[in-house]
Amino acid sequence: MLRRLRIENLVLIEEAELELAPRLNAITGETGAGKTILAQAIGLLLGAKGDAALVGVAGGEAYVEAELDLPEGVLEEEGLEALAELRPDGEVGLVAARRIFADGRTRAYAWGRAAPREDLAAACERLIAMSGQFQQRRLARQSYQLDVLDAYTGEAQQRRRSELRVAWRELQAARRRLEGAAGAAERLEELRALVEDTEGMKPEREDELLAERDRLRHVEEIAAGAGAAAEAVQPEDGEGAAGLAALAARALAPVERLAPQLARAADELRDAEVQLREAAAELRGFLSALEAEPGRLEEIEDELERISATKRRYRCTSYAELLIRADEARAEVADSADPAAAAREALSRAETRVDELCAELREARQAAAAPFAEAVATELRDVGMGDGEFFCELDKREPSPSGADAVRFLVRPNPGLPSAPVAETASGGELSRIALAIAAVAGGTTLVFDELDAGIGGRTANAVGRALERLAERAQIITITHLPQIASLAERHFRVEKVAGDPTRTRIEQLGHAAQREELERMLGGEEFLTAVRR
Numbered sequence: 001m002l003r004r005l006r007i008e009n010l011v012l013i014e015e016a017e018l019e020l021a022p023r024l025n026a027i028t029g030e031t032g033a034g035k036t037i038l039a040q041a042i043g044l045l046l047g048a049k050g051d052a053a054l055v056g057v058a059g060g061e062a063y064v065e066a067e068l069d070l071p072e073g074v075l076e077e078e079g080l081e082a083l084a085e086l087r088p089d090g091e092v093g094l095v096a097a098r099r100i101f102a103d104g105r106t107r108a109y110a111w112g113r114a115a116p117r118e119d120l121a122a123a124c125e126r127l128i129a130m131s132g133q134f135q136q137r138r139l140a141r142q143s144y145q146l147d148v149l150d151a152y153t154g155e156a157q158q159r160r161r162s163e164l165r166v167a168w169r170e171l172q173a174a175r176r177r178l179e180g181a182a183g184a185a186e187r188l189e190e191l192r193a194l195v196e197d198t199e200g201m202k203p204e205r206e207d208e209l210l211a212e213r214d215r216l217r218h219v220e221e222i223a224a225g226a227g228a229a230a231e232a233v234q235p236e237d238g239e240g241a242a243g244l245a246a247l248a249a250r251a252l253a254p255v256e257r258l259a260p261q262l263a264r265a266a267d268e269l270r271d272a273e274v275q276l277r278e279a280a281a282e283l284r285g286f287l288s289a290l291e292a293e294p295g296r297l298e299e300i301e302d303e304l305e306r307i308s309a310t311k312r313r314y315r316c317t318s319y320a321e322l323l324i325r326a327d328e329a330r331a332e333v334a335d336s337a338d339p340a341a342a343a344r345e346a347l348s349r350a351e352t353r354v355d356e357l358c359a360e361l362r363e364a365r366q367a368a369a370a371p372f373a374e375a376v377a378t379e380l381r382d383v384g385m386g387d388g389e390f391f392c393e394l395d396k397r398e399p400s401p402s403g404a405d406a407v408r409f410l411v412r413p414n415p416g417l418p419s420a421p422v423a424e425t426a427s428g429g430e431l432s433r434i435a436l437a438i439a440a441v442a443g444g445t446t447l448v449f450d451e452l453d454a455g456i457g458g459r460t461a462n463a464v465g466r467a468l469e470r471l472a473e474r475a476q477i478i479t480i481t482h483l484p485q486i487a488s489l490a491e492r493h494f495r496v497e498k499v500a501g502d503p504t505r506t507r508i509e510q511l512g513h514a515a516q517r518e519e520l521e522r523m524l525g526g527e528e529f530l531t532a533v534r535r
């Protein structure tokens with residue numbers, strides 16, 4: 001439903017805001033008053049090309065904005081993904097807008113955010129059906145014809161369509177997974193190689209090796225220092241620090257009893273002797289180990305190179321990162337199965353589900369096609385379209401998110417002529433009546449008629465009015481009309497009139513009951529004409 005339409009500085013309309021009723025809305029006015037500007041405004045939302053000539057004199061740009069109800073699932077349809085990403089959280093409707101600048105440039109907006117014109121038009125076309133070139137384009141589109149037939153078929157069909165959209169996305173995902181299965185197998189091999197290449201590597205091992213290498217690279221210097229220290233503490237010949245500490249302790253031993261204050265110093269000297277002898281033993285053991293590992297430095301260099309090469313191969317910046325990656329790879333390899341086999345199985349399940357839903361959709365369409373065509377034919381006869389011969393043909397096609405069927409609407413405008421696609425055989429006014437007949441049977445969202453009353457009057461006008469009234473129970477109707485038979489049925493009536501001045505401008509106002517009566521009298525020919533008719 002189109003709830004609100006706002007127009008600013010579009011041709012002669014300086015400013016207008018229409019709050020539209022959910023059922024039948026009529027727009028009337030004298031010829032040349034500017035009713036077509038309303039159709040142009042809606043056309044811009046449907047993707048019509050902007051033109052500098054549409055910009056009024058009240059400013060440097062024209063602006064059209066509409067607030068529309070947004071049925072569930074509309075933005076999930078193919079081609080509307082980018083627009084769906086613009087939707088604010090919690091927003092239930094669509095705020096669509098077009099801005100036209102004085103140099104002819106245009107901008108499209110969804111919820112106040114810049115959007116591609118084509119995306120906005122695609123969304124609005126799903127919510128608004130408009131007569132004229134838009135109706136012809138819409139009726140010619142097989143996807144629209146399929147949508148109409150499914151709408152007639154009922155809510156269960158809509159649920160199947162929704163389930164198929166989900167199943168189709170799953171099918172595409174399964175196909176991508178299968179295509180990527182070779183890559184997954186290659187990745188698995190890489191993971192196994194990582195596990196193998198890091199076998200035996202333990203945390204802090206690199207730091208330990210680096211420290212040991214640094215020590216071995218300075219082995220002569222270290223040996224000289226350790227040897228000198230060992231000689232100083234406990235030389236092989238003569239007294240060292242340990243012997244001197246022992247000598248000092250023995251010197252204090254005889255006098256400890258005479259001078260108890262010396263007992264502590266004597267104990268410390270004896271302890272120092274023990275510690276020094278232990279240090280000397282440790283130093284000599286260290287020197288023996290250095291002499292026993294002549295090839296150790298080369299082994300360490302090889303192991304460090306292995307670590308460095310592994311980090312480079314797997315693009316790790318540190319040894320810790322390499323070990324983390326190795327642990328993750330080990331866990332993934334342990335849980336992995338053949339990726340191609342799993343992908344093929346998932347694809348088979350997805351294909352089966354899509355085929356099942358396509359079959360269910362086809363069965364329902366085949367059952368509904370003939371009753372739908374007959375119902376539309378009846379409506380066509382009611383609105384003065386000759387014998388009202390209308391056909392709905394079903395053909396098979398490649399599966400898609402909407403099923404595996406192609407639908408064609410055919411009409412036979414005159415007896416003896418072959419049937420032909422509706423968009424190719426009807427004039428503008430006839431096309432609007434065909435669209436009305438289809439919508440009266442299948443329903444819709446918002447339908448805008450600008451040429452519906454072209455070339456009709458009398459009984460046909462009454463029949464068209466009744467068809468609109470029936471349709472308005474199931475869809476919102478906006479009709480720009482010259483016929484009082486139609487305008488009198490409107491739930492909400494807007495009058496368009498030209499206001500003289502410099503510059504001239506067009507005003508749109510919603511009519512109350514009395515003003516609506518006056519407008520209907522004008523449309524019937526005015527008071528004088530009505531008086532003459534009554535005589």
